[in-house]
Amino acid sequence: MTETENKDSLSGLLDAYQAHMAGQGRSRKAIIILRNPSYQLIRFLARKGVTAPKAVTEELLKDFQKYLYAERGFERGSVKFYMQHIRLFFDFIIQRGKLTKNEARGIEVLPKQDGPQKPLPKLSGIDKKESLSDLLDSYGEYLFAEGKSRVAVVNYSNPNRQLVQFLSEKGITNPKDVTEELLKEFQQFLYDERDFAHRSVVSTMRHTARFFDFLILYGKLKRNYARGIEILSKPGLPQKQLSHFYTFEEILPRYLRSQEKWVSYRYLHQVEKHLKGFIKFLRANEIGSVYGVSESTLLKYRKYLWDEFVEAREDGLVVKSQIDRLRIVVKLFKYLCKEGILKSDPAKNLGWETYYKEIIEKAKALPKRPELPQRDLTELDKLALKFLEYETGKGKDPSTIKTYERGLRIFFGFMDKSGIENLSQVTKRFLLEYYSYVCNYTGVRYDKPLSGGYKNRMIWTVKLFFQFLVRFDFLSKDPSLDLESMKEERGLPRTFLNEKEVITLMEQPRLNHNPLIARDKAILELLFSTGVRSNELCSLNIEDVDPQQEMVRINVPKGGASRQRIIPVGRVALEYISIYLRDARPIIENGDGKALFLSCNGHRLNNEAILRIVQKYSHECGFRKHITTHSLRVTCATLMLKNGADIRYVQEQLGHKKITSTQVYTRLMPLDLKSIHQRCHPRERKAAAGSPEKSAAPVSANGSENSVALCGSCG
Secondary structure: OHHHHHHOHHHHHHHHHHHHHHHHOHHHHHHHHHHHHHHHHHHHHHHHHOHHHHHHOOHHHHHHHHHHHHOOOOOOHOOOOHHHHHHHHHHHHOOOOOOOOOOOOOOOOOOOOOOOOOOOOOOOOOHOOOOOHHHHHHHHHHHHHHHOOHHHHHHHHHHHHHHHHHHHHHHOOHHHHHHHHHHHHHHHHHHOOOOOOOOHHHHHHHHHHHHHHHHHHHHOOOOOOOOOOOOOHHHHHHOOOOOOOHHHHHHHHHHHHHOOOOOOOOHHHHHHHHHHHHHHHHHHHOOOOOHHHOHHHHHHHHOOOOOOHHOOOOHHHHHHHHHHHHHHHHHHHHHHOOOOOOOOOOOOOOHHHHHHHHHHHHHHHOOOOOOOOOOOOOOHHHHHHHHHHHHHHOOOOOOHHHHHHHHHHHHHHHHHHHHOHHHHHHHHHHHHHHHHHHOOOOOOOOOOOOOOHHHHHHHHHHHHHHHHHHOOOOOOOOOOOOOOOOOOOOOOOOOOOOOOOHHHHOOOOOOOHHHHHHHHHHHHHHHHOOOHHHHHHHHHHHHHEOOOOOEEEEEEOOOOHHHHHEEOOOOOHHHHHHHHHHHHHHHHOOOOOEEEEEOOOOOEOOOOHHHHHHHHHHHHHOOOOOOOHHHHHHHHHHHHHOOOOOOHHHHHHHOOEEEEEEEEHHOOOHHHHHHHHHHOHHHHHHHOOOOOOOOOOOOOOOOOOOOOOOOOOHH
């Protein structure tokens, strides 16, 4: 089929119709809903060999209605909805001049005929599933089998997921234990804890009724208590104000605890950050508690955000961040009133939605930022560029080059402050002053000294720079020869997991119809199985994993191409990678055919996304430790050493250049010291022998029977 013929086909015209709706400003969700009826019709007609709009007849449209009744199990209202949107699609085709008559206009919507029922889709393992959480996963599978889109499945499942979580906290996992009273408690919970509006509760209960209908279809339930249940009205605010005076330090953790079960880790972190910014603003304006916040305070905060985040940057995109901050503050005051901490809501009557629309339009009218004239390169800049080009030519890693660039920028800034314009003026005494400056350097965003490793890299950059200048005759002598590095103290890693904790983390993602959960499961298993770094995981391609040899190739390691390695990967991790590649990756792929792990938009994941995935599931596990991607690397090495692995093999697995880096992990499991302590310490020996605890007997001066004998190995 030629390109012109393809554009004139029904599928080509549907793409044009979708672009037309997008041009009208419709949301992506609305476009999917309006496009789906015509898309289903085109699929039906394609099976009959009809692709041209002129070949569509009234009889074919009636056959399509019968198909919806018989094969898709539609009710008459749904068929009527489909035909309405098909008429709109055909009207669009007429406007394009590809059709002269709209066969769908005025066509009779056929009544539903009583006949043989459509067979239920076969769902994997549903006969053995009894818990609500497992049945909810089967419900998503059922919706997919019924032809629902991924967006629709998520919209149908999310309300029921909240119900399942609410019931599980009450110890109810079997659908037969759900009663009408529990569903009314769930409605009250949505009002109190989630701040739902009445219409949102109505929508949630409607989706719950559909889920229970599904359970009845498969014999898991006999009665649907959600069908026809009374929808409670939203309760008013408490009449009495709590007598306790709440400080900022008490309110913030209390509010975050109320939200942590129902929002993602990433969003909760964003809420905490924005509320801390709001509290900082209040304190700067001498308001010491939420009780002193009034409407005028919030209006002042709105103006502060506009001046700080829009006019100062002259960037309309920052308006979204400003609106997010305001929404979080408004939700906080709703919560405080609901809990009885505040008697009235100062944010209630300020017309927030109208204000959001106003600042969006106002930001569009902001003048563009004038382009700054380009600064001429100084002699120092030119020498720095030559040095960086030279180091790049030697094959140094791009991250190393950025470190050199940052170190030179700090050094040149110190020269400028000291009034030195030429490198020939740099002496050993000046470098001593710079050394002292580096020792106390805190950077731009930090209030405490930086690590010894960071400072040493700053010193080493200066030494390399002067070596380059002397080697290529830009300077006659090197003033940095006697410049020594600082002592670099390296403590024990604090965020590793024990064996029980890491198993809990690995089991936290439960596979279902959601492709992102299959991806997350594969990522966690691969991180723990191999101990790779975050950037090494991000750079993996599909061909880097060899399931036959059970190996994975690390192509972009720390240290450059010379540190590339091939390391073993566990069978459990390979199994979940296989599931992800087979069932999940094809759904989210969007043109990136090489990358192993993709985002929801179909692009290669970055380090920040991997970190969010790890922290999300560690947060769901309830760990109080600050778990990062590196924690799984430390855990992998520590548990391998604990189970008897040779330190050389662990070094090769982790890709350490020096074995001293690997030896740090041996200090996390001091097994030999523990065994000697148990064997030799008098208290431990008594406990092992099972003797009752007694007060310590005094040791006689002449070493009589009361003296405590130490074992030979303890001296």
